[in-house]
Amino acid sequence: MNNSTQKGPARVVFDKVSKRYGNNITAVDEISLDFPAGTLVTLLGPSGCGKTTTLRMIAGLEMASSGRIYIGDDDVTKLPATARDVSMVFQSYALFPHMTVLQNVSYGLQVSGFTKDAVSAKASDVLKQLGLDVLSARYPNELSGGQQQRVAVARAIVLEPRVLLFDEPLSNLDAKLRRYVRQEIRDLQQALGLTVVYVTHDQEEALAVSDTVVVMNNATIAQKGSPRELHDRPMTQFVADFIGGANVLPCEVADVQGNLATVRLGALSLKTNHCEGSATQRHVAVRPNRVTLSPAGNPNALEAVIQKATYVGEQMEYMVQTPLGELFVTSADTNNPIAAGMSVSVAFVESDIVLLGD
Ligand SMILES: Nc1ncnc2c1ncn2[C@@H]1O[C@H](COP(=O)(O)OP(=O)(O)OP(=O)(O)O)[C@@H](O)[C@H]1O
Numbered sequence: 001m002n003n004s005t006q007k008g009p010a011r012v013v014f015d016k017v018s019k020r021y022g023n024n025i026t027a028v029d030e031i032s033l034d035f036p037a038g039t040l041v042t043l044l045g046p047s048g049c050g051k052t053t054t055l056r057m058i059a060g061l062e063m064a065s066s067g068r069i070y071i072g073d074d075d076v077t078k079l080p081a082t083a084r085d086v087s088m089v090f091q092s093y094a095l096f097p098h099m100t101v102l103q104n105v106s107y108g109l110q111v112s113g114f115t116k117d118a119v120s121a122k123a124s125d126v127l128k129q130l131g132l133d134v135l136s137a138r139y140p141n142e143l144s145g146g147q148q149q150r151v152a153v154a155r156a157i158v159l160e161p162r163v164l165l166f167d168e169p170l171s172n173l174d175a176k177l178r179r180y181v182r183q184e185i186r187d188l189q190q191a192l193g194l195t196v197v198y199v200t201h202d203q204e205e206a207l208a209v210s211d212t213v214v215v216m217n218n219a220t221i222a223q224k225g226s227p228r229e230l231h232d233r234p235m236t237q238f239v240a241d242f243i244g245g246a247n248v249l250p251c252e253v254a255d256v257q258g259n260l261a262t263v264r265l266g267a268l269s270l271k272t273n274h275c276e277g278s279a280t281q282r283h284v285a286v287r288p289n290r291v292t293l294s295p296a297g298n299p300n301a302l303e304a305v306i307q308k309a310t311y312v313g314e315q316m317e318y319m320v321q322t323p324l325g326e327l328f329v330t331s332a333d334t335n336n337p338i339a340a341g342m343s344v345s346v347a348f349v350e351s352d353i354v355l356l357g358d
């Protein structure tokens with residue numbers, strides 16, 4: 001039942017979708033997800049967690065082992081890639097080396113049966129949009145990495161796909177160019193209102209470009225939310241550590257009143273926003289720049305010892321040994337560094353402590 005006569009960016013829905021390889025490998029385990037039309041959703045997670053498999057199931061390059069996949073109003077679960085109206089930009093760009101930029105961008109339109117005039121008009125339109133018109137006669141090996149990346153994007157959007165997929169599109173670029181191109185992708189997505197699903201294992205990149213970030217771990221969804229929600233309110237140790245490298249410390253939940261929990265961190269008692277979970281022995285997360293170091297002897301702090309102090313330009317980085325474990329602490333005060341071996345007090349602001357569910 002392929003009646004995908006609808007055009008324009010579409011919503012994608014996963015309903016309990018799994019992908020298994022043979023008897024032993026579950027690459028994606030019963031995930032349910034909504035990718036709203038016109039938004040950029042990022043799949044973020046460590047190597048092997050199932051990001052690419054999820055993306056390829058949207059494209060129809062892998063078939064789901066169970067569950068349903070919808071694009072717009074169409075159930076596409078059993079449809080081949082060619083019937084899905086989805087384009088994918090690969091990490092390697094996969095440009096045709098023997099074709100010019102213009103020919104690369106025109107190719108998909110030609111095989112879709114557009115007239116010569118329509119192909120030429122659409123291709124030059126998109127090339128202009130991406131500032132590639134001056135390069136249209138060049139071959140891929142005559143382009144920089146960033147330019148090749150842009151041609152790959154042009155080739156994908158010229159087909160006006162209902163969903164545009166990116167699999168680690170920036171990994172071949174250097175750090176500075178990566179920042180620039182990721183913003184370019186985001187600007188284009190917003191200007192054209194595209195539905196984009198974007199895969200990366202770089203948390204900063206994910207926070208920078210996304211409307212919604214889906215953190216994956218071990219073939220499942222660990223947490224989903226806006227960049228700010230994930231950064232400020234991680235729910236588990238895994239997410240707290242993966243997003244922004246928060247410190248995770250063991251705590252005891254002494255009391256819960258509505259949204260407020262009292263937690264014991266060693267000898268300290270702190271009030272923090274309550275998070276789901278009912279166990280007494282749990283963990284809190286605290287960001288490296290939210291830990292205050294002061295001279296030893298503060299009664300409202302943990303006693304600790306500086307193990308390592310490193311000057312890294314705009315800040316100091318400390319490894320601090322506390323009774324609850326090791327903490328990574330950053331401080332903007334580079335003028336008064338604390339030497340390794342010094343005893344210090346480690347204090348927290350209550351609103352900076354996030355109680356985790358595990
Ligand atoms: N064709 C296949 N046959 C068997 N196992 C596969 C196949 N493709 C992927 N897998 C396995 O499925 C799991 C998920 O792979 P996937 O490529 O989706 O990970 P990923 O999150 O994209 O990782 P990376 O960040 O390394 O690209 C991995 O354990 C992988 O080894």
Ligand SMILES: [Mg+2]
Nearest residue numbers: 051052053167
């Ligand atoms: Mg991958």
